[in-house]
Amino acid sequence: MQTSQDTYQELRAAVRALCAQFPDAYFRMIDQQRGYPEAFVAALTEAGWLAALIPEQYGGSGLGLTEASVILEEINRCGGNSGVCHGQMYNMGTLLRHGSERQKRDYLPRIASGELRLQSMAVTEPGAGSDTTRIQTRAVRHGDHYRVSGQKVWISRVQHSDLMILLARTTPLERVSRRSEGMSLFLIDLRAAVGHGLNVRPIANMVNHETNELFFDELEVPAENLIGEEGLGFRYLLDGLNAERALIAAECVGDGRWFIDRVVGYGCERQVFGQPIARNQGVQFPIARAHVQLEAASLMRFEACVRFDARQSCGAEANMAKLLASEASWEAANVCLQFHGGFGFACEYDIERKFRETRLYQVAPISTNLILAYVAEHVLGLPRSF
Numbered sequence: 001m002q003t004s005q006d007t008y009q010e011l012r013a014a015v016r017a018l019c020a021q022f023p024d025a026y027f028r029m030i031d032q033q034r035g036y037p038e039a040f041v042a043a044l045t046e047a048g049w050l051a052a053l054i055p056e057q058y059g060g061s062g063l064g065l066t067e068a069s070v071i072l073e074e075i076n077r078c079g080g081n082s083g084v085c086h087g088q089m090y091n092m093g094t095l096l097r098h099g100s101e102r103q104k105r106d107y108l109p110r111i112a113s114g115e116l117r118l119q120s121m122a123v124t125e126p127g128a129g130s131d132t133t134r135i136q137t138r139a140v141r142h143g144d145h146y147r148v149s150g151q152k153v154w155i156s157r158v159q160h161s162d163l164m165i166l167l168a169r170t171t172p173l174e175r176v177s178r179r180s181e182g183m184s185l186f187l188i189d190l191r192a193a194v195g196h197g198l199n200v201r202p203i204a205n206m207v208n209h210e211t212n213e214l215f216f217d218e219l220e221v222p223a224e225n226l227i228g229e230e231g232l233g234f235r236y237l238l239d240g241l242n243a244e245r246a247l248i249a250a251e252c253v254g255d256g257r258w259f260i261d262r263v264v265g266y267g268c269e270r271q272v273f274g275q276p277i278a279r280n281q282g283v284q285f286p287i288a289r290a291h292v293q294l295e296a297a298s299l300m301r302f303e304a305c306v307r308f309d310a311r312q313s314c315g316a317e318a319n320m321a322k323l324l325a326s327e328a329s330w331e332a333a334n335v336c337l338q339f340h341g342g343f344g345f346a347c348e349y350d351i352e353r354k355f356r357e358t359r360l361y362q363v364a365p366i367s368t369n370l371i372l373a374y375v376a377e378h379v380l381g382l383p384r385s386f
């Protein structure tokens with residue numbers, strides 16, 4: 001098993017070369033305007049990076065989750081935010097493994113070419129965040145189509161995507177023997193749906209993250225857009241969720257490395273009491289500690305990705321990687337902000353922007369407590385608490 005980051009130097013250099021065309025000032029401007037980095041996402045698409053996981057037979061590069069994680073890590077390490085486009089990577093975990101051959105032939109080549117974007121996944125509801133099995137969005141079959149009604153919240157990139165993966169209940173909770181049964185996944189064509197049974201209301205939020213409330217009112221979805229078998233959607237979704245956790249761990253590693261690069265550079269330059277602040281061990285040690293924790297998190301990310309790519313169980317590793325990396329990047333963010341003194345708060349240093357961006361990942365896509373609950377119950381065999 002190859003876990004050393006050095007294995008991917010060529011890939012890293014290629015992504016960095018693209019990112020160099022989009023300096024800090026670009027992302028700062030997009031953040032201040034609450035805009036979407038269209039030019040950046042177009043460049044990533046054109047270079048083929050967002051089709052990394054699509055098999056070659058459908059026009060992609062046929063790379064694994066491991067390489068995808070390195071791509072997203074590098075974007076964040078260069079000062080960008082993969083949150084604008086990572087959906088296209090993790091949604092592949094679901095579509096590639098459980099989509100029909102027809103769905104793959106219809107959509108994947110057009111996603112690979114950039115004609116279509118599959119950036120959204122709709123799971124969370126106002127009454128069901130951590131407890132996914134309580135979703136109330138219903139899909140009822142009527143002949144050759146389903147009708148979907150309900151509400152979702154925090155659904156990202158809907159305004160910059162053509163397709164969305166939707167989780168809905170097809171059998172009411174009271175009629176299933178296990179809570180995770182009776183849910184199904186659908187591929188929603190947003191171009192046809194918005195304004196015709198689907199309304200989208202943006203949510204202003206702390207990060208410049210395009211995210212929305214969705215209102216479904218008898219939205220008609222062709223039955224052929226059901227992914228896999230009816231009722232097994234939650235099981236299929238786990239492949240996408242594990243991929244998402246491993247990829248977000250990589251993004252946090254990228255953020256953390258960006259913070260460490262910045263604070264190391266600044267600490268060696270900034271003179272206080274006639275010497276660089278980084279000469280003080282009180283400054284060095286927190287930076288060193290954050291670095292150590294990032295390196296450990298990065299290895300767990302590789303472990304999760306390698307297992308995912310080998311189709312081995314990876315729920316524990318993907319969850320642990322996400323927990324370790326989100327905490328390590330947050331520690332690096334705090335250290336970086338702290339040792340920039342007042343300057344850390346100035347927008348032109350980009351630290352406050354990245355600080356906000358990396359904080360999200362202790363809450364979404366799964367909160368730290370829920371990861372600990374998963375490890376306690378599923379890895380350690382402790383009693384179920386909910």
Ligand SMILES: Cc1cc2nc3c(=O)[nH]c(=O)nc-3n(C[C@H](O)[C@H](O)[C@H](O)COP(=O)(O)OP(=O)(O)OC[C@H]3O[C@@H](n4cnc5c(N)ncnc54)[C@H](O)[C@@H]3O)c2cc1C
Pocket residue numbers: 120121122123124128129130131153154155156157205207209211360363364365366367368369370373385386
């Ligand atoms: C910017 C942003 C983008 C998002 N994008 C998407 C998206 O694209 N698609 C999507 O489907 N969702 C998305 N989400 C939703 C995200 O996945 C949820 O916010 C997350 O799963 C937590 O759910 P919740 O907000 O309902 O929190 P809740 O489930 O209400 O939990 C609140 C807090 O209570 C704690 N808690 C709850 N139960 C327990 C327990 N039993 N033990 C200990 N602690 C507990 C949790 O850890 C959490 O800290 C996004 C969220 C944000 C903020």
